Amino acid sequence: MKPRYLIIGASAAGTSAAETLRRYAPDAQVTVVSDEKITYSKPLLSYYLAGKLGEEQLFFRSPDFYERHGIERIHARAVGLLPEKNTVELSDGQKLKYDKLLLATGAAPRFPHIEGIRKDGVFGLRKLEDAHGILARLPKTKSAVVLGGGLVGLKAAAALKEHGVAVTVLIDSPHALSQMLDESSARIFERIFEQNGVAIRTRAKPVAVLGDQQIEGVQIALGEVFPCELVVVGKGVDPSLELLEGTQIRKEYGVLVDDYLRTSVENIYAAGDVAQARDVVRGEPWINALWPCAVEQGRVAALNMLGIATRYRGSMRMNSVQFFGVPVISAGLAVLTPGPLGGRPGEHDETLESQPAPGIYRKIFLKDETIVGFVLVGDVPIEAAGVLRILMERRVNVASIKEELLELGPELGRLLPLIAENRERFVEREFQELVQTVGV
Amino acid sequence: MERLFCDPRRCVGCRACEIACAVEHTPSKDLFASVLNGELGPPRRRVQTVGAKPYRVAIGGVVLSLGCHHCDPAPCVDACITGAMHKEDGQTVCDLEKCVGCWMCVMSCPYGAITPKVKALKCDLCPDRQEKTGRSRYACIEACPTEALFAGTFEEFQKVLAEPVTAVWEGTR
Known part of the structure:
Protein backbone atom coordinates (compact mmCIF):
# COMPACT_ATOMS: atom_id res chain seq x y z
CA MET A 1 0.00 0.00 0.00
CA LYS A 2 1.12 3.53 -0.70
CA PRO A 3 2.19 5.43 2.43
CA ARG A 4 -0.26 8.05 3.64
CA TYR A 5 0.97 11.51 4.47
CA LEU A 6 -1.56 13.26 6.66
CA ILE A 7 -1.49 17.01 7.22
CA ILE A 8 -3.64 18.76 9.80
CA GLY A 9 -4.14 22.36 8.68
CA ALA A 10 -4.44 23.88 5.22
CA SER A 11 -2.94 27.34 5.57
CA ALA A 12 0.64 28.38 4.77
CA ALA A 13 2.51 25.44 6.34
CA GLY A 14 -0.03 22.76 5.42
CA THR A 15 -0.35 23.86 1.81
CA SER A 16 3.39 24.24 1.37
CA ALA A 17 3.92 20.74 2.79
CA ALA A 18 1.26 19.25 0.53
CA GLU A 19 2.79 20.98 -2.49
CA THR A 20 6.25 19.65 -1.61
CA LEU A 21 5.02 16.11 -0.96
CA ARG A 22 3.34 16.10 -4.34
CA ARG A 23 6.39 17.55 -6.10
CA TYR A 24 8.78 14.91 -4.75
CA ALA A 25 6.39 11.98 -4.43
CA PRO A 26 3.95 12.17 -7.36
CA ASP A 27 2.26 8.90 -6.40
CA ALA A 28 2.03 9.30 -2.63
CA GLN A 29 -1.31 9.49 -0.87
CA VAL A 30 -1.55 13.01 0.55
CA THR A 31 -4.48 14.02 2.75
CA VAL A 32 -5.07 17.46 4.22
CA VAL A 33 -7.62 18.04 6.98
CA SER A 34 -8.87 21.55 7.69
CA ASP A 35 -11.78 22.98 9.64
CA GLU A 36 -11.97 25.70 7.00
CA LYS A 37 -13.67 25.06 3.72
CA ILE A 38 -11.28 27.02 1.56
CA THR A 39 -7.60 27.84 1.66
CA TYR A 40 -6.87 31.54 1.69
CA SER A 41 -4.17 33.92 2.83
CA LYS A 42 -4.70 35.09 6.40
CA PRO A 43 -2.29 38.04 6.08
CA LEU A 44 -4.54 39.40 3.33
CA LEU A 45 -7.62 39.58 5.57
CA SER A 46 -6.87 43.18 6.56
CA TYR A 47 -6.72 44.08 2.85
CA TYR A 48 -10.10 42.41 2.41
CA LEU A 49 -11.50 44.19 5.45
CA ALA A 50 -10.27 47.51 4.04
CA GLY A 51 -12.06 46.79 0.75
CA LYS A 52 -8.79 46.72 -1.17
CA LEU A 53 -9.18 43.09 -2.24
CA GLY A 54 -12.19 40.97 -3.08
CA GLU A 55 -12.74 37.54 -1.61
CA GLU A 56 -11.58 35.86 -4.82
CA GLN A 57 -8.21 37.65 -4.48
CA LEU A 58 -7.43 36.00 -1.13
CA PHE A 59 -6.38 32.70 -2.69
CA PHE A 60 -2.60 32.27 -2.61
CA ARG A 61 -3.02 29.06 -4.60
CA SER A 62 -5.71 28.60 -7.20
CA PRO A 63 -9.03 27.37 -5.75
CA ASP A 64 -8.61 24.02 -7.52
CA PHE A 65 -5.06 23.56 -6.18
CA TYR A 66 -5.82 20.45 -4.13
CA GLU A 67 -7.96 18.82 -6.76
CA ARG A 68 -5.50 19.54 -9.55
CA HIS A 69 -2.62 18.01 -7.58
CA GLY A 70 -4.59 14.96 -6.53
CA ILE A 71 -4.46 15.93 -2.87
CA GLU A 72 -7.39 14.78 -0.75
CA ARG A 73 -8.80 17.69 1.26
CA ILE A 74 -11.19 16.87 4.08
CA HIS A 75 -13.34 19.60 5.60
CA ALA A 76 -13.52 18.58 9.26
CA ARG A 77 -11.86 19.32 12.55
CA ALA A 78 -9.19 16.96 13.88
CA VAL A 79 -10.33 16.21 17.41
CA GLY A 80 -8.17 13.32 18.57
CA LEU A 81 -4.66 11.99 18.07
CA LEU A 82 -3.64 8.43 18.96
CA PRO A 83 0.09 8.15 18.11
CA GLU A 84 0.30 4.53 19.27
CA LYS A 85 -2.33 3.64 16.66
CA ASN A 86 -1.06 6.12 14.02
CA THR A 87 -4.59 7.49 13.92
CA VAL A 88 -6.26 10.90 13.87
CA GLU A 89 -9.94 11.22 14.76
CA LEU A 90 -12.07 13.80 12.99
CA SER A 91 -15.13 15.74 14.13
CA ASP A 92 -17.25 13.86 11.57
CA GLY A 93 -16.36 10.52 13.20
CA GLN A 94 -13.80 9.44 10.61
CA LYS A 95 -10.61 7.81 11.82
CA LEU A 96 -7.64 8.40 9.56
CA LYS A 97 -4.53 6.22 9.62
CA TYR A 98 -1.21 7.83 8.75
CA ASP A 99 2.34 6.80 8.08
CA LYS A 100 3.67 10.32 8.56
CA LEU A 101 1.71 13.11 10.21
CA LEU A 102 2.27 16.88 10.04
CA LEU A 103 0.75 19.12 12.67
CA ALA A 104 0.12 22.46 10.96
CA THR A 105 -2.78 23.49 13.14
CA GLY A 106 -1.68 27.10 13.33
CA ALA A 107 -2.71 29.50 16.05
CA ALA A 108 -5.80 31.26 17.34
CA PRO A 109 -6.27 34.87 18.49
CA ARG A 110 -5.50 35.48 22.14
CA PHE A 111 -8.50 37.11 23.81
CA PRO A 112 -7.89 38.92 27.10
CA HIS A 113 -9.74 37.41 30.05
CA ILE A 114 -12.00 40.38 30.75
CA GLU A 115 -15.68 40.79 31.42
CA GLY A 116 -17.85 40.78 28.29
CA ILE A 117 -15.10 39.66 25.90
CA ARG A 118 -17.33 36.91 24.47
CA LYS A 119 -20.19 39.31 23.66
CA ASP A 120 -21.66 39.40 20.20
CA GLY A 121 -19.74 42.11 18.34
CA VAL A 122 -16.26 41.25 19.63
CA PHE A 123 -14.09 39.82 16.86
CA GLY A 124 -10.59 38.57 16.23
CA LEU A 125 -9.15 38.97 12.72
CA ARG A 126 -7.76 35.56 11.96
CA LYS A 127 -10.35 33.83 9.81
CA LEU A 128 -12.44 34.84 6.85
CA GLU A 129 -15.55 34.51 9.01
CA ASP A 130 -14.11 37.17 11.36
CA ALA A 131 -13.82 39.60 8.45
CA HIS A 132 -17.34 38.70 7.29
CA GLY A 133 -18.66 39.33 10.81
CA ILE A 134 -16.98 42.72 11.09
CA LEU A 135 -18.12 43.82 7.62
CA ALA A 136 -21.71 42.77 8.37
CA ARG A 137 -21.72 44.98 11.46
CA LEU A 138 -20.24 48.05 9.82
CA PRO A 139 -23.54 49.65 8.69
CA LYS A 140 -24.52 50.10 12.34
CA THR A 141 -21.04 50.94 13.59
CA LYS A 142 -20.01 54.55 14.17
CA SER A 143 -17.15 53.83 16.56
CA ALA A 144 -14.91 50.86 17.11
CA VAL A 145 -12.33 49.96 19.71
CA VAL A 146 -9.33 47.84 18.81
CA LEU A 147 -7.69 45.99 21.66
CA GLY A 148 -3.98 45.63 21.04
CA GLY A 149 -1.46 47.73 19.15
CA GLY A 150 0.28 44.90 17.33
CA LEU A 151 0.29 44.27 13.59
CA VAL A 152 -3.17 42.76 13.42
CA GLY A 153 -4.70 45.37 15.71
CA LEU A 154 -3.25 48.30 13.79
CA LYS A 155 -4.05 46.78 10.38
CA ALA A 156 -7.63 46.28 11.55
CA ALA A 157 -7.73 49.87 12.83
CA ALA A 158 -6.46 51.23 9.51
CA ALA A 159 -8.98 49.08 7.62
CA LEU A 160 -11.91 50.26 9.76
CA LYS A 161 -10.81 53.85 9.23
CA GLU A 162 -11.12 53.25 5.46
CA HIS A 163 -14.80 52.64 6.10
CA GLY A 164 -15.17 55.94 7.95
CA VAL A 165 -15.46 54.35 11.39
CA ALA A 166 -14.07 56.34 14.33
CA VAL A 167 -11.37 54.05 15.75
CA THR A 168 -9.59 54.03 19.08
CA VAL A 169 -6.73 51.61 19.67
CA LEU A 170 -6.18 50.63 23.29
CA ILE A 171 -2.66 49.38 23.99
CA ASP A 172 -1.49 47.86 27.28
CA SER A 173 2.19 48.47 26.49
CA PRO A 174 3.98 51.80 26.72
CA HIS A 175 4.02 52.00 22.92
CA ALA A 176 2.45 50.52 19.79
CA LEU A 177 3.93 47.57 17.85
CA SER A 178 5.87 46.50 20.93
CA GLN A 179 6.67 43.09 19.40
CA MET A 180 8.02 44.66 16.23
CA LEU A 181 9.51 48.06 17.01
CA ASP A 182 11.50 49.79 19.70
CA GLU A 183 9.91 52.83 21.32
CA SER A 184 11.37 55.59 19.11
CA SER A 185 10.43 53.77 15.87
CA ALA A 186 6.98 53.03 17.25
CA ARG A 187 6.38 56.71 18.02
CA ILE A 188 6.74 57.49 14.28
CA PHE A 189 3.82 55.18 13.56
CA GLU A 190 1.72 56.33 16.50
CA ARG A 191 1.97 59.84 15.03
CA ILE A 192 1.07 58.60 11.55
CA PHE A 193 -2.06 56.92 12.96
CA GLU A 194 -3.05 60.04 14.90
CA GLN A 195 -2.52 62.18 11.77
CA ASN A 196 -4.84 59.84 9.90
CA GLY A 197 -7.56 60.16 12.51
CA VAL A 198 -7.02 56.93 14.47
CA ALA A 199 -6.78 57.54 18.22
CA ILE A 200 -3.99 55.63 19.96
CA ARG A 201 -4.05 55.19 23.72
CA THR A 202 -1.01 53.52 25.25
CA ARG A 203 -0.81 52.13 28.80
CA ALA A 204 -4.55 51.56 28.53
CA LYS A 205 -5.49 48.20 30.00
CA PRO A 206 -9.03 47.14 29.10
CA VAL A 207 -11.02 45.65 31.97
CA ALA A 208 -14.52 45.18 30.54
CA VAL A 209 -16.59 45.21 27.37
CA LEU A 210 -19.77 47.03 28.39
CA GLY A 211 -23.36 46.67 27.18
CA ASP A 212 -26.26 44.24 27.43
CA GLN A 213 -27.70 43.17 24.05
CA GLN A 214 -25.52 45.60 22.13
CA ILE A 215 -21.91 46.52 22.85
CA GLU A 216 -21.76 50.01 24.32
CA GLY A 217 -18.10 50.52 25.04
CA VAL A 218 -14.83 49.36 26.52
CA GLN A 219 -13.73 50.34 30.00
CA ILE A 220 -10.05 50.63 30.89
CA ALA A 221 -8.37 50.16 34.27
CA LEU A 222 -8.26 53.90 34.96
CA GLY A 223 -12.06 53.90 34.74
CA GLU A 224 -12.44 55.73 31.44
CA VAL A 225 -15.03 54.31 29.03
CA PHE A 226 -14.57 54.36 25.25
CA PRO A 227 -18.02 54.14 23.64
CA CYS A 228 -18.23 51.82 20.62
CA GLU A 229 -20.47 49.36 18.80
CA LEU A 230 -17.68 47.03 17.67
CA VAL A 231 -14.55 45.56 19.26
CA VAL A 232 -11.67 43.95 17.37
CA VAL A 233 -9.07 42.01 19.33
CA GLY A 234 -5.51 41.99 18.01
CA LYS A 235 -3.46 40.86 20.94
CA GLY A 236 -1.40 38.15 19.35
CA VAL A 237 -2.05 34.49 18.81
CA ASP A 238 -1.60 31.28 20.77
CA PRO A 239 -0.61 28.02 19.07
CA SER A 240 -3.49 25.58 18.64
CA LEU A 241 -2.31 22.66 20.77
CA GLU A 242 -5.64 20.90 21.46
CA LEU A 243 -4.64 17.82 19.46
CA LEU A 244 -1.67 17.20 21.76
CA GLU A 245 -3.86 16.47 24.76
CA GLY A 246 -3.24 12.98 26.10
CA THR A 247 -0.17 12.44 23.90
CA GLN A 248 3.53 12.34 24.79
CA ILE A 249 4.40 15.08 22.30
CA ARG A 250 6.66 17.60 24.01
CA LYS A 251 5.54 21.20 24.09
CA GLU A 252 6.51 24.49 25.63
CA TYR A 253 4.86 27.60 24.12
CA GLY A 254 4.22 25.47 21.05
CA VAL A 255 5.06 22.00 19.77
CA LEU A 256 8.79 21.50 20.27
CA VAL A 257 10.55 20.31 17.14
CA ASP A 258 14.16 19.46 16.33
CA ASP A 259 16.17 20.75 13.39
CA TYR A 260 14.38 18.28 11.12
CA LEU A 261 11.01 19.54 12.39
CA ARG A 262 10.27 16.23 14.10
CA THR A 263 8.28 16.28 17.32
CA SER A 264 9.27 14.07 20.24
CA VAL A 265 6.94 11.33 18.96
CA GLU A 266 7.91 9.17 16.01
CA ASN A 267 6.42 9.90 12.59
CA ILE A 268 4.89 13.18 13.79
CA TYR A 269 6.22 16.50 12.53
CA ALA A 270 5.12 20.09 13.12
CA ALA A 271 5.38 23.29 11.07
CA GLY A 272 4.02 26.81 11.04
CA ASP A 273 2.53 28.91 13.83
CA VAL A 274 2.09 25.85 16.07
CA ALA A 275 5.75 24.81 15.92
CA GLN A 276 8.44 26.00 18.25
CA ALA A 277 11.57 25.58 16.17
CA ARG A 278 15.11 26.95 16.18
CA ASP A 279 15.43 30.73 16.18
CA VAL A 280 18.78 31.68 14.67
CA VAL A 281 19.09 35.01 16.45
CA ARG A 282 17.97 33.87 19.87
CA GLY A 283 19.72 30.52 19.59
CA GLU A 284 16.85 28.66 21.23
CA PRO A 285 13.50 27.28 20.12
CA TRP A 286 10.94 30.01 19.53
CA ILE A 287 7.69 30.55 17.72
CA ASN A 288 7.94 33.04 14.91
CA ALA A 289 4.34 32.98 13.75
CA LEU A 290 5.07 34.36 10.29
CA TRP A 291 3.97 33.47 6.81
CA PRO A 292 7.47 33.00 5.29
CA CYS A 293 8.56 30.78 8.21
CA ALA A 294 5.42 28.67 7.94
CA VAL A 295 5.92 28.08 4.20
CA GLU A 296 9.58 27.19 4.63
CA GLN A 297 8.87 24.92 7.60
CA GLY A 298 6.09 23.20 5.68
CA ARG A 299 8.51 22.46 2.86
CA VAL A 300 11.33 21.28 5.12
CA ALA A 301 8.99 19.09 7.20
CA ALA A 302 7.60 17.51 4.02
CA LEU A 303 11.08 16.71 2.71
CA ASN A 304 11.96 15.04 6.01
CA MET A 305 8.66 13.14 6.02
CA LEU A 306 9.69 11.80 2.62
CA GLY A 307 13.02 10.67 4.00
CA ILE A 308 14.98 13.43 2.23
CA ALA A 309 16.97 14.58 5.26
CA THR A 310 16.81 18.38 5.25
CA ARG A 311 18.05 20.50 8.10
CA TYR A 312 15.96 23.51 9.06
CA ARG A 313 18.30 26.46 9.33
CA GLY A 314 15.99 28.28 11.73
CA SER A 315 13.82 31.35 11.63
CA MET A 316 13.91 34.80 13.10
CA ARG A 317 11.32 37.34 14.00
CA MET A 318 10.76 39.60 11.02
CA ASN A 319 7.98 41.55 9.45
CA SER A 320 7.14 43.98 6.70
CA VAL A 321 4.12 46.22 6.78
CA GLN A 322 2.85 49.57 5.56
CA PHE A 323 0.61 51.92 7.43
CA PHE A 324 -0.95 54.83 5.54
CA GLY A 325 1.70 54.50 2.83
CA VAL A 326 4.75 54.43 5.11
CA PRO A 327 6.61 51.09 4.90
CA VAL A 328 8.53 49.51 7.75
CA ILE A 329 10.57 46.32 7.87
CA SER A 330 11.96 45.08 11.14
CA ALA A 331 13.70 41.85 12.05
CA GLY A 332 15.47 40.15 14.88
CA LEU A 333 15.60 41.59 18.36
CA ALA A 334 14.33 45.05 17.50
CA VAL A 335 12.07 44.60 20.47
CA LEU A 336 13.27 45.35 23.92
CA THR A 337 9.96 45.07 25.70
CA PRO A 338 10.32 42.41 28.38
CA GLY A 339 7.83 39.56 28.33
CA PRO A 340 7.49 35.87 27.59
CA LEU A 341 7.71 36.46 23.85
CA GLY A 342 9.43 39.84 23.99
CA GLY A 343 13.04 40.83 24.37
CA ARG A 344 15.37 40.75 27.31
CA PRO A 345 17.93 43.28 28.49
CA GLY A 346 21.50 42.72 27.37
CA GLU A 347 20.55 41.30 24.00
CA HIS A 348 22.41 44.08 22.20
CA ASP A 349 25.43 46.14 23.12
CA GLU A 350 25.45 48.74 20.37
CA THR A 351 22.84 50.71 18.46
CA LEU A 352 23.35 52.47 15.13
CA GLU A 353 20.68 55.00 14.27
CA SER A 354 20.02 57.56 11.58
CA GLN A 355 17.08 59.76 10.69
CA PRO A 356 18.11 61.85 7.68
CA ALA A 357 14.58 63.18 7.17
CA PRO A 358 11.21 62.82 8.89
CA GLY A 359 9.72 59.44 8.04
CA ILE A 360 13.07 57.99 6.97
CA TYR A 361 14.66 56.00 9.74
CA ARG A 362 17.20 53.26 10.22
CA LYS A 363 18.17 51.54 13.40
CA ILE A 364 20.49 48.56 13.68
CA PHE A 365 21.17 46.63 16.86
CA LEU A 366 24.49 44.82 17.29
CA LYS A 367 25.82 42.33 19.80
CA ASP A 368 29.50 41.39 19.67
CA GLU A 369 29.83 43.04 16.21
CA THR A 370 27.00 40.90 14.83
CA ILE A 371 23.63 42.26 13.73
CA VAL A 372 20.89 41.06 16.08
CA GLY A 373 18.05 43.30 14.92
CA PHE A 374 17.05 46.22 12.73
CA VAL A 375 14.24 48.62 11.99
CA LEU A 376 13.95 50.30 8.60
CA VAL A 377 11.31 52.93 7.94
CA GLY A 378 10.67 54.56 4.55
CA ASP A 379 10.88 53.68 0.86
CA VAL A 380 14.67 53.82 0.48
CA PRO A 381 15.79 52.22 3.76
CA ILE A 382 13.60 49.12 3.35
CA GLU A 383 15.41 48.17 0.11
CA ALA A 384 18.39 47.08 2.23
CA ALA A 385 16.33 44.75 4.43
CA MET A 392 22.04 38.66 10.64
CA GLU A 393 20.77 35.19 9.80
CA ARG A 394 24.28 33.90 9.01
CA ARG A 395 25.77 35.52 12.16
CA VAL A 396 28.43 37.40 10.16
CA ASN A 397 30.86 39.63 12.04
CA VAL A 398 30.23 43.05 10.47
CA ALA A 399 33.02 45.00 12.22
CA SER A 400 34.72 45.75 8.88
CA ILE A 401 31.65 47.46 7.37
CA LYS A 402 30.04 48.83 10.52
CA GLU A 403 30.65 52.45 9.48
CA GLU A 404 28.57 51.88 6.35
CA LEU A 405 25.73 49.75 7.67
CA LEU A 406 23.37 52.71 7.97
CA GLU A 407 23.87 53.71 4.33
CA LEU A 408 23.92 50.19 2.89
CA GLY A 409 21.74 49.86 -0.19
CA PRO A 410 20.40 46.66 -1.72
CA GLU A 411 23.81 46.02 -3.34
CA LEU A 412 25.13 42.62 -2.42
CA GLY A 413 28.41 43.41 -4.20
CA ARG A 414 29.56 45.48 -1.25
CA LEU A 415 29.24 42.39 0.93
CA LEU A 416 30.87 39.84 -1.35
CA PRO A 417 34.32 39.89 0.35
CA LEU A 418 32.58 39.37 3.70
CA ILE A 419 30.52 36.53 2.24
CA ALA A 420 33.66 34.97 0.77
CA GLU A 421 35.35 35.09 4.19
CA ASN A 422 32.37 33.26 5.65
CA ARG A 423 31.62 31.09 2.63
CA GLU A 424 30.94 27.99 4.73
CA ARG A 425 27.81 29.77 6.02
CA PHE A 426 26.62 30.68 2.52
CA VAL A 427 26.17 27.24 1.05
CA GLU A 428 23.48 28.16 -1.46
CA ARG A 429 24.49 27.58 -5.04
CA GLU A 430 23.91 31.24 -5.95
CA PHE A 431 26.24 32.56 -3.25
CA GLN A 432 28.92 30.04 -4.17
CA GLU A 433 28.64 31.03 -7.83
CA LEU A 434 29.04 34.71 -6.95
CA VAL A 435 32.09 34.07 -4.79
CA GLN A 436 33.66 32.03 -7.63
CA THR A 437 32.75 34.67 -10.19
CA VAL A 438 34.47 37.56 -8.47
CA GLY A 439 37.30 35.37 -7.15
CA VAL A 440 37.51 37.20 -3.83
CA MET B 1 17.78 26.71 -17.03
CA GLU B 2 19.42 29.66 -18.70
CA ARG B 3 20.41 32.43 -16.28
CA LEU B 4 22.33 35.68 -16.58
CA PHE B 5 25.89 36.12 -15.32
CA CYS B 6 28.34 38.99 -15.34
CA ASP B 7 32.09 38.64 -15.93
CA PRO B 8 33.64 41.16 -13.50
CA ARG B 9 36.83 41.27 -15.58
CA ARG B 10 34.89 42.77 -18.46
CA CYS B 11 32.40 44.90 -16.57
CA VAL B 12 33.50 48.54 -16.42
CA GLY B 13 30.49 49.77 -14.47
CA CYS B 14 29.03 51.89 -17.28
CA ARG B 15 25.45 51.03 -16.23
CA ALA B 16 24.28 50.59 -19.83
CA CYS B 17 22.55 47.39 -18.66
CA GLU B 18 20.61 49.36 -16.05
CA ILE B 19 19.23 51.87 -18.51
CA ALA B 20 18.47 49.16 -21.10
CA CYS B 21 16.63 47.19 -18.41
CA ALA B 22 14.63 50.19 -17.26
CA VAL B 23 13.68 51.04 -20.86
CA GLU B 24 12.74 47.42 -21.62
CA HIS B 25 10.20 47.52 -18.82
CA THR B 26 8.25 50.50 -20.19
CA PRO B 27 5.24 50.31 -22.50
CA SER B 28 7.12 51.92 -25.39
CA LYS B 29 10.39 49.98 -24.85
CA ASP B 30 12.13 53.02 -26.34
CA LEU B 31 14.60 55.24 -24.47
CA PHE B 32 13.47 58.52 -25.99
CA ALA B 33 9.75 57.80 -25.70
CA SER B 34 10.00 56.40 -22.20
CA VAL B 35 11.85 59.47 -20.93
CA LEU B 36 9.53 61.82 -22.81
CA ASN B 37 6.42 60.07 -21.44
CA GLY B 38 7.83 59.72 -17.94
CA GLU B 39 7.49 55.93 -18.12
CA LEU B 40 10.96 55.09 -16.88
CA GLY B 41 11.00 53.01 -13.68
CA PRO B 42 13.84 51.46 -11.74
CA PRO B 43 16.19 48.95 -13.41
CA ARG B 44 15.90 45.34 -12.29
CA ARG B 45 19.64 44.86 -12.15
CA ARG B 46 22.26 47.03 -10.57
CA VAL B 47 25.92 47.64 -11.22
CA GLN B 48 27.77 47.04 -7.98
CA THR B 49 31.29 47.60 -6.75
CA VAL B 50 32.67 44.57 -4.99
CA GLY B 51 33.77 45.35 -1.47
CA ALA B 52 33.47 49.10 -1.78
CA LYS B 53 30.79 51.73 -1.58
CA PRO B 54 28.74 51.87 -4.78
CA TYR B 55 30.53 53.60 -7.66
CA ARG B 56 33.36 54.86 -5.47
CA VAL B 57 36.09 53.14 -7.43
CA ALA B 58 34.44 52.06 -10.65
CA ILE B 59 37.76 52.09 -12.44
CA GLY B 60 40.41 50.02 -10.70
CA GLY B 61 37.94 48.22 -8.45
CA VAL B 62 35.98 45.10 -9.25
CA VAL B 63 32.56 45.91 -10.68
CA LEU B 64 29.70 43.69 -11.75
CA SER B 65 26.05 43.84 -12.70
CA LEU B 66 23.65 41.75 -10.62
CA GLY B 67 19.96 40.93 -10.72
CA CYS B 68 17.65 38.12 -9.65
CA HIS B 69 19.40 34.73 -9.53
CA HIS B 70 16.12 32.82 -10.01
CA CYS B 71 17.16 30.60 -7.11
CA ASP B 72 15.39 27.43 -5.99
CA PRO B 73 14.01 27.25 -3.39
CA ALA B 74 13.44 30.99 -3.59
CA PRO B 75 12.98 32.84 -0.29
CA CYS B 76 10.81 35.46 -2.03
CA VAL B 77 8.38 32.75 -3.16
CA ASP B 78 8.13 31.40 0.39
CA ALA B 79 7.50 34.89 1.71
CA CYS B 80 4.78 35.92 -0.75
CA ILE B 81 1.41 36.19 0.98
CA THR B 82 -0.61 36.41 -2.24
CA GLY B 83 1.01 33.75 -4.41
CA ALA B 84 2.13 36.50 -6.83
CA MET B 85 5.78 35.44 -6.59
CA HIS B 86 6.04 31.94 -7.97
CA LYS B 87 8.26 29.52 -9.84
CA GLU B 88 7.58 28.84 -13.51
CA ASP B 89 9.86 26.47 -15.46
CA GLY B 90 12.71 27.31 -13.09
CA GLN B 91 12.23 31.06 -13.35
CA THR B 92 11.08 33.18 -10.42
CA VAL B 93 8.16 35.19 -11.70
CA CYS B 94 6.07 37.91 -10.05
CA ASP B 95 2.45 38.16 -11.17
CA LEU B 96 2.04 41.93 -10.89
CA GLU B 97 -1.75 41.62 -10.96
CA LYS B 98 -1.65 39.70 -7.70
CA CYS B 99 1.14 41.64 -5.95
CA VAL B 100 -0.17 43.89 -3.17
CA GLY B 101 3.18 45.50 -2.35
CA CYS B 102 3.62 44.08 1.15
CA TRP B 103 7.42 43.84 0.66
CA MET B 104 7.73 40.49 2.40
CA CYS B 105 9.81 39.42 -0.63
CA VAL B 106 12.05 42.49 -0.32
CA MET B 107 12.69 41.49 3.28
CA SER B 108 13.43 37.90 2.28
CA CYS B 109 15.66 38.25 -0.79
CA PRO B 110 19.27 37.88 0.39
CA TYR B 111 20.57 39.37 -2.87
CA GLY B 112 18.66 42.65 -2.69
CA ALA B 113 17.31 41.83 -6.14
CA ILE B 114 13.71 43.02 -5.68
CA THR B 115 12.82 46.69 -5.96
CA PRO B 116 9.73 47.86 -4.06
CA LYS B 117 8.00 50.32 -6.35
CA VAL B 118 4.22 49.99 -5.90
CA LYS B 119 4.72 46.36 -7.01
CA ALA B 120 7.64 44.00 -6.46
CA LEU B 121 9.87 44.56 -9.48
CA LYS B 122 12.62 42.12 -10.42
CA CYS B 123 14.42 40.57 -13.38
CA ASP B 124 11.78 38.77 -15.44
CA LEU B 125 14.19 37.68 -18.21
CA CYS B 126 12.51 40.02 -20.75
CA PRO B 127 9.45 37.82 -21.40
CA ASP B 128 7.90 39.84 -24.23
CA ARG B 129 10.97 41.49 -25.73
CA GLN B 130 11.48 39.41 -28.85
CA GLU B 131 7.80 39.27 -29.65
CA LYS B 132 7.23 43.03 -29.25
CA THR B 133 10.48 44.43 -30.62
CA GLY B 134 11.99 41.67 -32.72
CA ARG B 135 15.31 42.37 -31.02
CA SER B 136 17.71 40.01 -29.30
CA ARG B 137 16.66 37.90 -26.30
CA TYR B 138 17.85 40.08 -23.37
CA ALA B 139 17.97 43.88 -23.18
CA CYS B 140 20.90 44.02 -20.74
CA ILE B 141 23.06 41.70 -22.80
CA GLU B 142 22.39 43.59 -26.00
CA ALA B 143 23.28 46.87 -24.30
CA CYS B 144 26.54 45.73 -22.71
CA PRO B 145 29.38 47.33 -24.74
CA THR B 146 32.09 45.12 -23.24
CA GLU B 147 30.25 41.78 -23.55
CA ALA B 148 30.46 41.27 -19.80
CA LEU B 149 26.98 39.78 -19.53
CA PHE B 150 26.37 36.16 -20.42
CA ALA B 151 23.28 33.97 -20.71
CA GLY B 152 23.52 30.26 -20.05
CA THR B 153 24.19 27.77 -17.30
CA PHE B 154 26.82 28.44 -14.64
CA GLU B 155 28.90 25.59 -16.03
CA GLU B 156 28.98 27.33 -19.41
CA PHE B 157 29.81 30.62 -17.73
CA GLN B 158 32.72 28.99 -15.87
CA LYS B 159 34.27 28.18 -19.25
CA VAL B 160 34.02 31.88 -20.14
CA LEU B 161 35.69 32.81 -16.86
CA ALA B 162 38.50 30.37 -17.61
CA GLU B 163 39.32 32.08 -20.91
CA PRO B 164 41.65 35.08 -21.04
CA VAL B 165 40.02 38.47 -21.56
CA THR B 166 40.55 40.00 -24.98
CA ALA B 167 39.24 43.12 -26.68
CA VAL B 168 35.65 42.93 -27.89
CA TRP B 169 36.71 43.48 -31.53
CA GLU B 170 38.89 40.37 -31.31
CA GLY B 171 35.65 38.46 -31.02
CA THR B 172 36.11 35.89 -28.27
CA ARG B 173 32.41 35.12 -28.32
Missing part, protein backbone atom coordinates in the same frame (compact mmCIF):
# COMPACT_ATOMS: atom_id res chain seq x y z
CA GLY A 386 17.20 41.56 2.53
CA VAL A 387 20.98 41.97 2.65
CA LEU A 388 20.94 43.10 6.30
CA ARG A 389 18.75 40.14 7.16
CA ILE A 390 21.08 37.59 5.55
CA LEU A 391 24.05 39.06 7.45
